[in-house]
Amino acid sequence: xxxxxxxxxxxxxxxxxxxxxxxxxxxxxxxxxxxxxxxxxxxxxxxxxxxxxxxxxxxxxxxxxxxxxxxxxxxxxxxxxxxxxxxxxxxxxxxxxxxxxxxxxxxxxxxxxxxxxxxxxxxxxxxxxxxxxxxxxxxxxxxxxxxxxxxxxxxxxxxxxxxxxxxxxxxxxxxxxxxxxxxxxxxxxxxxxxxxxxxxxxxxxxxxxxxxxxxxxxxxxxxxxxxxxxxxxxxxxxxxxxxxxxxxxxxxxxxxxxxxxxxxxxxxxxxxxxxxxxxxxxxxxxxxxxxxxxx
Numbered sequence: 690x691x692x693x694x695x696x697x698x699x700x701x702x703x704x705x706x707x708x709x710x711x712x713x714x715x716x717x718x719x720x721x722x723x724x725x726x727x728x729x730x731x732x733x734x735x736x737x738x739x740x741x742x743x744x745x746x747x748x749x750x751x752x753x754x755x756x757x758x759x760x761x762x763x764x765x766x767x768x769x770x771x772x773x774x775x776x777x778x779x780x781x782x783x784x785x786x787x788x789x790x791x792x793x794x795x796x797x798x799x800x801x802x803x804x805x806x807x808x809x810x811x812x813x814x815x816x817x818x819x820x821x822x823x824x825x826x827x828x829x830x831x832x833x834x835x836x837x838x839x840x841x842x843x844x845x846x847x848x849x850x851x852x853x854x855x856x857x858x859x860x861x862x863x864x865x866x867x868x869x870x871x872x873x874x875x876x877x878x879x880x881x882x883x884x885x886x887x888x889x890x891x892x893x894x895x896x897x898x899x900x901x902x903x904x905x906x907x908x909x910x911x912x913x914x915x916x917x918x919x920x921x922x923x924x925x926x927x928x929x930x931x932x933x934x935x936x937x938x939x940x941x942x943x944x945x946x947x948x949x950x951x952x953x954x955x956x957x958x959x960x961x962x963x964x965x966x967x968x969x970x971x972x973x974x975x976x977x978x979x980x981x982x983x984x
């Protein structure tokens with residue numbers, strides 16, 4: 690199988706903040722014999738420690754996704770990785786098996802674990818009914834409003850924050866305009882707990898009804914709102930496995946039925962909306978499954 694390796698990104702050690710413990714790299718493998726689309730390109734990431742763990746010179750793979758180079762030499766690192774890729778395809782020229790070999794050394798960021806949750810998938814109509822049932826009578830109270838969260842996101846003034854509250858006068862989350870949710874996808878990063886709990890069912894309902902139009906639409910950001918946020922350079926560091934779901938549930942006062950609803954939503958977004966599930970999301974989703982189905 691033919692492949693083309695393209696380096697996409699690497700940190701500049703001269704500009705990286707001194708407190709950063711490692712340099713981040715990523716590359717992509719293109720397969721010219723595969724038509725553009727799923728399987729045509731596969732992305733990988735890894736990190737190089739800024740301070741080697743040993744005094745041994747040269748380049749070595751310490752553990753999955755983490756290399757050391759002593760002394761640091763970017764050309765040597767690139768050559769080292771390209772050699773591993775070459776050996777993986779020489780050992781077994783198949784795409785799937787070669788990617789599996791490489792994933793043992795680097796972080797395959799295109800890996801999708803959503804298929805494991807297909808057995809817990811419910812269809813749109815049932816999920817919408819479950820959302821309404823689980824979050825019925827949830828009120829915002831004195832919680833932050835949607836447009837106030839937008840002001841916080843925009844570093845607005847106290848006066849703007851107060852005025853924004855007058856733009857959200859509905860009494861029930863079912864009446865939150867879909868247009869407001871579609872146009873303000875980052876609100877869950879800024880809402881306080883009462884506001885988060887109030888707008889979540891509105892956003893989930895909108896996401897289910899609107900799913901499949903665009904992977905970067907509001908449904909995608911609502912999906913991310915209930916999973917740990919892991920930056921690309923942090924792939925492979927185990928943040929998904931470290932996600933404290935119990936604290937998350939307690940922070941937003943979710944009931945057992947609401948926990949199950951959120952889990953079913955995660956399954957729907959991963960599979961029906963085709964947002965997929967990377968390894969950090971996978972680790973967190975397993976925790977949601979345990980909490981949802983062990984009641």
